[in-house]
Amino acid sequence: MRLNQLSVTNFRCYSQKTFNFHPQFNLIVGQNASGKTAVLDAASVAIASWLIGFKKTKDKKNLEKTDATLTYVEREGEAQFIEAWPVAISAAGSVNNNDISWERSKESPTGNTRYGNAAELTALARQCDQQLSEEIPLPLISYYGTMRLWQDPRAAKSSRNKKTPIFSDNVKPSRLDAYNHSVDPRIASKELVSWFAKQEWQAFQLGQEPMMLTVVRNAVLNCIENASYLRFDPKRGELLLTFKDGKRQPFNMLSDGQRCVLALVADIAQKAAILNPHFGEQVLELTEGVVLIDELDLHLHPRWQRHIIEDLRITFPKIQFICTTHSPFLIQSLRSNEELIMLDGLAPAQLANKTLSDIAVGVMDVNSPDTSSRYAEMKGVATEYLKTLDEAKSAPEDKLQQFKERLADSIAPYDDNPAFQAFLEMQRVVQLGE
Known part of the structure; x- marks a missing residue:
């Protein structure tokens, strides 16, 4: 699956807007x-339309x-919010080499x-639903929000589900299991851990590690710096990550950045393995799909962001990524300006060799990125102070005290920097005296 174009009508903050997407990576900034x-x-509503055609999928x-x-309008002296209808989302893209377009709409507040x-x-x-027993490719779709690590889609379900044993065989596995919670912005971390546990139990029983477990594990290790091994720890009931220096850390003891990347990458890889097991060890290289990630830079150190x-x-x-960010480091790492979607202004002609300062000013509209905003503010205050001091030198004697008070007031907020205040006060003494 690919999204080439997305148009929205009366959706959230957009009365009418069209977005064009790069087939590989898209970074939305604003x-x-x-x-x-x-x-x-x-986009999640658009890609979730794929699930409508499957009888046993729930996340429609x-x-x-x-x-x-x-x-927001005022009518007859009363202020109120007016909803705009209909709401519509139109998309154009491709699924299994078929170029198609589709639309979802809601005509009224009570309509379906x-x-x-x-x-x-x-x-x-x-x-595809009728051919699941055959070796047909199924596209991966997934959405990860900013709270992806801290909430579980299953948290609101019954206590019966919460107590389901980790090795329960009550439910027969299906390729469509990978579509569970696929457009819920939260990661089903309990199901992810359960999948690892079952895979390692199978490895113990057969005396040989399942290929899909190896594939998912290697995906995580490729994306976490200095990681050397990932396994399920049955004593703790959670994943255990080993680093190249021999240090071992359970999932809950990892940094937020490490947990975010581990859970996200493992979740994508696991879904690909469940959807297309016939691809074997090439499942990650061959599986197509669309993955949405809000704030990709979440909790990541700038070095990792790069x-x-x-x-x-x-x-x-072969996955198309559509992500949002506030990080200039992510923008700097794009391969072309065609992968950048700017909601404020136009993307620059090129991103290659752009410095962080160039990106901050030209893309993110940040003035004077090389210095702090407070430094720039103090510099402006000092300039105005010296200008006022020049005016005060030629002012009549009866106005001199007012000028001194203005000068004192202008530097009063910077008492945390006595050197700054002392320098300007010395200038005042030289020019105006005590």
């Missing part, structure tokens, strides 16, 4: 409240009443989400 997450939410994501664009204009997409899905995109490209070469 200021807070510019609509970055809204683009991902709209719908448009909600709260998705409608709001307009329509998918009549997604007939071609759902027909392809139904065809290569996380390339790590994902290499590990999942």
Whole structure:
């Protein structure tokens, strides 16, 4: 699956907007409240349309009443929000080498989400649903939000589900299991751990490690610096990561950045392995799909930010990534300006060899990125102080005290920097006296 184009009507902050996507990597940048997450939410509705054609999938994501664009108006002296209808999401892309377009819409607050204009997409899905026993490719779809690590999609379910044994065989495995929670922005971490546990139990029983376990483990090790081995620890009931220096850390003791990347990469790799086991050891190289990630730089050190995109490209070469970020390091690591989607202004002609300062000013609209905002503020205050001092020298005697008070007030907020204050006060004494 690929998303080539996404159009939204009356969706969240967009009354009408069209986005074009690069087939490999897309990085959406913009200021807070510019609509970055809204683009991902709209894309998740679009890719979730694929699930409608499968009888046993549950995550058929719908448009909600709260998705409608709001307009603040005053009528007859009363202020209120007016919802804009209909809400529609249109997409164009490809699935299994078929170029198609589809649409999901909601006509009113109480209406159902329509998918009549997604007939071609759902027909392809139904065809795949009937051929699951055959070695047909299934596209991977997944959405990871900013709270992906801290909430579990299963948390709100019954206590019966919470107590299900980790090695339970009550449910027969299916390739469609990989579509469970696929457009829920939270990672089903308990299911991920359970999958590792079952795979390692199978390895113990057979005396040989399942190929898919090796594939998923290697994907994680390729994306976490200095990691050498990943396994399930039955005593702790969680994953255990070993580093090249021999140090071992359980998942809950890792840094937030390490946990975010480990869970995200393992989840994508595990889904690919479940969807397309017939690809064997090449499953990650051959599985296509769309993965949405909100704030890809979440909890990552700048050094890690500089290569996380390339790590994902290499590990999942046929996956189309659509991500948001506030990090200039991620922007700097893109291969071309065609992979950058700017919600504020236009992307520069090229990103190659751009410095962080160039990106901060030209892409992220940050003034004077080489210095702190406080330093720039103090520099401005000092300039105005000296200008006022020049005016004060020629002022009449009865106005001199007012000038001195203005000068004192202007540097009063910087009492944490006595050297700054002392220097300017010395200038005042030289020019005006005590």
